Amino acid sequence: MTDLTALLRDIADEITHHAAKLEREADAKDPDAAPGPFGIAVVGIDGTVTCGGDTGTRFPIQSISKVFALEVALCAIGDRVFERVGREPSGDPFNSIVELERNDGVPRNPFVNAGALVTVDVVGEHLPDAGEHGAVVDLIAHQLERAEVPLDQEVLESEVSGGDLNRAMLSFMKHHGNLNGDPDLVLRRYVEQCAVSLNCAELARAGRFLARTKLSGEETADARAMRMRHLLALMMTCGHYDASGDFALRVGLPAKSGVGGGILAIAPEVAAIAVWSRNLDQNGNSIQGVHALEMLAARTGWSVFGPPKGA
Numbered sequence: 001m002t003d004l005t006a007l008l009r010d011i012a013d014e015i016t017h018h019a020a021k022l023e024r025e026a027d028a029k030d031p032d033a034a035p036g037p038f039g040i041a042v043v044g045i046d047g048t049v050t051c052g053g054d055t056g057t058r059f060p061i062q063s064i065s066k067v068f069a070l071e072v073a074l075c076a077i078g079d080r081v082f083e084r085v086g087r088e089p090s091g092d093p094f095n096s097i098v099e100l101e102r103n104d105g106v107p108r109n110p111f112v113n114a115g116a117l118v119t120v121d122v123v124g125e126h127l128p129d130a131g132e133h134g135a136v137v138d139l140i141a142h143q144l145e146r147a148e149v150p151l152d153q154e155v156l157e158s159e160v161s162g163g164d165l166n167r168a169m170l171s172f173m174k175h176h177g178n179l180n181g182d183p184d185l186v187l188r189r190y191v192e193q194c195a196v197s198l199n200c201a202e203l204a205r206a207g208r209f210l211a212r213t214k215l216s217g218e219e220t221a222d223a224r225a226m227r228m229r230h231l232l233a234l235m236m237t238c239g240h241y242d243a244s245g246d247f248a249l250r251v252g253l254p255a256k257s258g259v260g261g262g263i264l265a266i267a268p269e270v271a272a273i274a275v276w277s278r279n280l281d282q283n284g285n286s287i288q289g290v291h292a293l294e295m296l297a298a299r300t301g302w303s304v305f306g307p308p309k310g311a
């Protein structure tokens with residue numbers, strides 16, 4: 001993995017050098033914010049970890065947790081999950097409520113907030129005996145072979161007390177019969193999974209199971225293939241909200257972003273990749289994170305759509 005080590009170091013150097021320029025080009029959400037640190041980690045399917053840049057700092061994984069939630073829900077009830085949530089891109093911001101009215105309380109996909117709240121409801125209903133913070137946080141800890149994972153206190157406090165928009169979505173879905181649990185508990189579990197704090201290497205290790213599409217353990221290979229197909233297809237089509245098409249063209253890997261500045265990307269049968277940089281574009285995706293993944297995909301040829309033009 002020596003070449004990969006050099007490549008990640010080069011990417012981290014380039015990103016850090018050109019951070020201000022990238023932000024100007026990318027329609028930064030807060031154009032005056034300092035670019036801040038950048039980190040990248042690649043975990044091969046054999047478990048080898050390679051890092052570049054700042055890989056020690058932990059950040060809240062935020063919406064990246066929605067992928068883990070969908071995995072738990074699919075394990076619990078299979079594709080019956082999609083009786084409660086759609087699987088189409090939304091064309092609206094991640095916290096939009098408007099589609100719920102059009103679709104009688106059924107969210108467009110599991111990666112917008114409303115869809116994730118329904119997914120968390122499914123998880124709570126079918127796995128009521130999970131650990132203190134629910135089965136999704138348990139899954140992340142399990143992937144890291146730890147008893148527990150740290151939760152960001154600031155996210156916990158601000159998103160429980162200030163979660164009025166998410167609460168409104170829960171009420172709306174309850175009205176339409178698409179919420180079975182206690183809305184306060186569903187919100188609490190959702191915020192806890194968003195607050196999970198990991199560094200890049202930990203995030204990539206936690207997501208490594210997504211890169212191993214063909215392996216089977218105690219379950220049948222077919223059941224696993226069904227889940228991986230759903231998870232990776234939805235990451236590709238909905239993982240970056242309204243910028244998912246642009247991301248697919250530029251990077252060509254199934255991936256999920258979070259407003260903590262992290263992105264988890266998957267090169268199927270090759271590696272799980274995590275990048276982190278705080279500054280976000282207008283869609284809530286990490287500006288430098290997307291650029292770094294674009295560089296990585298171009299230089300490794302990992303895009304599932306083949307090498308970019310001129311490569």
Ligand SMILES: NC(=O)CC[C@H](N)C(=O)O
Binds near residue numbers: 061062064113159
């Ligand atoms: N896109 C995100 O990462 C958003 C997650 C955030 N916790 C919210 O509920 O709005």
